[in-house]
Amino acid sequence: MEPLTPQEQMGRLLTGHWLGQAVYVAAKLKIADLLKDGPRSAAELAAATATHAASLYRLLRALASLGIFVEQGDGRFALTPLAECLRADAPGSQRSLALMIGEEQYRAWGELLYSVQTGKTAFDKVFGMPIFDYLSKHEEQAKTFDAAMVGVHGRETAAMLDAYDFAGIGVLADVGGGNGSLLTAALTRHPQLRGILYDLPGVAERAKANLRAAGLDGRCEVIGGSFFESIPTGADAYLMRHIIHDWDDEKSLTILRNVHKAMGAGSRLLLIEGVVPPGNDPCFTKLLDLAMLVVPGGKERTADEYRQLYAAAGFDLARIVPTKSEVSVIEGMKHGTT
Numbered sequence: 386m387e388p389l390t391p392q393e394q395m396g397r398l399l400t401g402h403w404l405g406q407a408v409y410v411a412a413k414l415k416i417a418d419l420l421k422d423g424p425r426s427a428a429e430l431a432a433a434t435a436t437h438a439a440s441l442y443r444l445l446r447a448l449a450s451l452g453i454f455v456e457q458g459d460g461r462f463a464l465t466p467l468a469e470c471l472r473a474d475a476p477g478s479q480r481s482l483a484l485m486i487g488e489e490q491y492r493a494w495g496e497l498l499y500s501v502q503t504g505k506t507a508f509d510k511v512f513g514m515p516i517f518d519y520l521s522k523h524e525e526q527a528k529t530f531d532a533a534m535v536g537v538h539g540r541e542t543a544a545m546l547d548a549y550d551f552a553g554i555g556v557l558a559d560v561g562g563g564n565g566s567l568l569t570a571a572l573t574r575h576p577q578l579r580g581i582l583y584d585l586p587g588v589a590e591r592a593k594a595n596l597r598a599a600g601l602d603g604r605c606e607v608i609g610g611s612f613f614e615s616i617p618t619g620a621d622a623y624l625m626r627h628i629i630h631d632w633d634d635e636k637s638l639t640i641l642r643n644v645h646k647a648m649g650a651g652s653r654l655l656l657i658e659g660v661v662p663p664g665n666d667p668c669f670t671k672l673l674d675l676a677m678l679v680v681p682g683g684k685e686r687t688a689d690e691y692r693q694l695y696a697a698a699g700f701d702l703a704r705i706v707p708t709k710s711e712v713s714v715i716e717g718m719k720h721g722t723t
């Protein structure tokens with residue numbers, strides 16, 4: 386095929402949200418789950434999902450042109466590897482991510498212009514409150530959000546555990562630890578570790594059930610609370626993955642100063658974040674940065690910006706350990722203890 390002209394490439398970019406919404410609708414209707422036991426026609430799928438058969442057929446045909454589902458010679462649709470990712474029970478399922486991106490966040494992205502014009506958070510404009518307040522009032526969406534974090538960041542867990550040496554750490558606190566999947570992986574990989582999971586009370590309750598189901602409740606304390614108020618003491622390392630990127634510098638400093646208060650002299654701060662690189666190469670962190678602008682009102686930062694933030698909160702940035710994924714481990718020690 387001829388390479389695309391700049392105009393054609395631009396056309397593809399401009400219609401990107403069509404694709405996201407098409408995938409979202411298939412995920413919402415659980416089409417991939419309905420095809421788990423074998424191919425089905427659009428009419429059968431429409432009956433099972435209470436949708437309009439001819440329109441559902443058009444959706445599936447379009448998705449099949451992208452490798453998501455395949456239309457067979459007999460007109461029935463079947464799963465493909467890409468479609469498998471949308472099954473709710475698939476390992477590394479992307480279904481919750483599709484729901485999170487396709488519903489509230491899609492509406493917030495519709496106000497990106499507002500965020501760029503004002504520096505304010507589009508989500509708050511559309512929904513009248515910050516996202517974590519919204520989630521504490523909407524349990525279904527909150528569960529979807531917890532699961533979506535695994536969908537979008539899950540592959541970073543093994544990369545981080547491979548790259549960072551946890552020797553010498555007895556108690557690991559995961560602050561803003563969400564549904565506990567990262568802590569579960571860390572405790573499973575390192576039998577010497579004990580864990581503390583800290584998150585908002587509703588989230589912590591759900592995490593408690595997950596850690597119990599993983600048989601780790603004996604090695605892990607789950608505490609509900611807000612990191613703007615205080616952070617539990619007693620850990621050798623305080624890990625926060627994709628927490629600081631959710632907040633502006635002022636709020637980030639409040640969180641980091643609370644970690645500083647909780648930490649003993651030899652304890653470490655471990656932020657797991659993408660570090661914005663210089664240059665123009667393709668970089669997911671730079672797009673995630675826009676999502677931070679629009680949804681929670683935070684930002685992705687450069688190494689220098691993390692260094693400055695650490696210094697303002699009383700930490701020295703000891704080193705940045707890259708991983709095989711987009712995130713790095715940004716290690717900090719209390720100022721004067723390195």
Ligand SMILES: C[S@@+](CC[C@H](N)C(=O)[O-])C[C@H]1O[C@@H](n2cnc3c(N)ncnc32)[C@H](O)[C@@H]1O
Nearest residue numbers: 517534561562563584585588610611612626627
């Ligand atoms: C972007 S998610 C990251 C979750 C998890 N660390 C991960 O990497 O998958 C942000 C987390 O911060 C938690 N959070 C938000 N506000 C909080 C607060 N005030 N105190 C404690 N946790 C909070 C959310 O509930 C959510 O689990």
